[in-house]
Amino acid sequence: MKVYIAGHRGMVGSAIWRKIEKSAPAFELIGQSSRQLDLRNQQAVKDFLSAEKPDVVIDAAARVGGILANNNFPYQFLLENMQIQNNLIAAAVDLKIKKFIFLGSSCIYPKLAPQPLLESHLLTGPLEESNEWYAIAKISGVKLIEAVRKQMGYDYVSLMPTNLYGPHDNFDLQTSHVLPAMIRKFHEAKENNHAPVELWGSGNPMREFLHVDDLAQAVNFALSQALPESLYNVGSGSDLSIKILAQTIQKIVGHQGVINWDDSKPDGTPRKWMDSSLLRDLGWEPQVDLEFGIANTYEWFKDNITNIKEVKLS
Numbered sequence: 439m440k441v442y443i444a445g446h447r448g449m450v451g452s453a454i455w456r457k458i459e460k461s462a463p464a465f466e467l468i469g470q471s472s473r474q475l476d477l478r479n480q481q482a483v484k485d486f487l488s489a490e491k492p493d494v495v496i497d498a499a500a501r502v503g504g505i506l507a508n509n510n511f512p513y514q515f516l517l518e519n520m521q522i523q524n525n526l527i528a529a530a531v532d533l534k535i536k537k538f539i540f541l542g543s544s545c546i547y548p549k550l551a552p553q554p555l556l557e558s559h560l561l562t563g564p565l566e567e568s569n570e571w572y573a574i575a576k577i578s579g580v581k582l583i584e585a586v587r588k589q590m591g592y593d594y595v596s597l598m599p600t601n602l603y604g605p606h607d608n609f610d611l612q613t614s615h616v617l618p619a620m621i622r623k624f625h626e627a628k629e630n631n632h633a634p635v636e637l638w639g640s641g642n643p644m645r646e647f648l649h650v651d652d653l654a655q656a657v658n659f660a661l662s663q664a665l666p667e668s669l670y671n672v673g674s675g676s677d678l679s680i681k682i683l684a685q686t687i688q689k690i691v692g693h694q695g696v697i698n699w700d701d702s703k704p705d706g707t708p709r710k711w712m713d714s715s716l717l718r719d720l721g722w723e724p725q726v727d728l729e730f731g732i733a734n735t736y737e738w739f740k741d742n743i744t745n746i747k748e749v750k751l752s
Contacts, residue, residue: 440490443468443469445497445499446469453606455467456654477499497523500519501522503515516571523576545710546577555713597656600672602615602647602649621739624687639704641680646676649674656672671713673714686732690729
């Protein structure tokens with residue numbers, strides 16, 4: 439079987455590549471860097487898939503970022519993510535590629551949806567304003583996958599992970615998510631004589647985190663069989679406050695200074711905790727403990743400070 443992983447050099451795509459390579463070595467994996475293939479270019483995407491003829495497409499490619507990046511670049515977050523996913527899905531359908539795994543985000547659900555989040559909560563209320571551009575793009579991808587299943591009967595599925603972290607994450611403070619941003623802030627503060635660390639918001643929002651290797655296992659699980667539904671949540675099953683997360687990272691990094699919370703900055707959604715029982719009932723289970731996963735990610739961060747361009751240490 440030939441499997442194309444879009445975004446194979448990113449945190450998610452590289453984890454999926456490693457998992458499939460280890461668990462299914464007979465599969466032929468193919469990938470192209472963004473320099474080799476611009477996924478925003480419809481004709482280029484179709485030409486590539488037509489030439490390679492993969493049996494499966496896994497879409498792990500996206501323009502991603504935290505609250506600041508979403509706020510500063512709404513046009514790019516909405517347009518480019520729709521271009522990427524639409525080009526891949528449309529080309530796959532045109533070429534009769536009958537298996538497609540689309541990856542999204544828990545931000546597709548309404549800001550004030552009941553907790554835990556169920557797949558049925560989609561489109562039942564307003565989105566969180568700070569990342570609605572990315573969310574709307576991903577919602578359109580989820581519905582397009584559903585439409586393909588309904589109209590063509592192809593084995594297309596959407597996996598919606600909660601907040602991801604792990605090796606190859608983005609640690610740029612202008613564009614990163616909360617967990618990698620905290621790792622970098624506490625590390626820099628420790629190196630600067632345990633200087634105080636300033637964090638956004640009140641620290642009260644609750645968040646769920648999933649190690650990227652657990653998502654890779656979920657993708658591998660979906661790859662190995664035809665799943666009965668079009669949309670599945672992928673979460674760790676537990677959440678914690680941003681304040682407790684910060685204290686946990688501070689302890690792992692070894693920072694001994696003060697944490698200052700800037701409550702003039704936005705908190706985002708009050709809570710995002712996903713019900714992943716649909717996928718769990720089929721046999722998938724997360725494996726990576728949060729503290730172990732953070733420690734693993736911090737070690738990777740330290741080992742790669744000097745040779746990854748995303749980490750722009752001052």
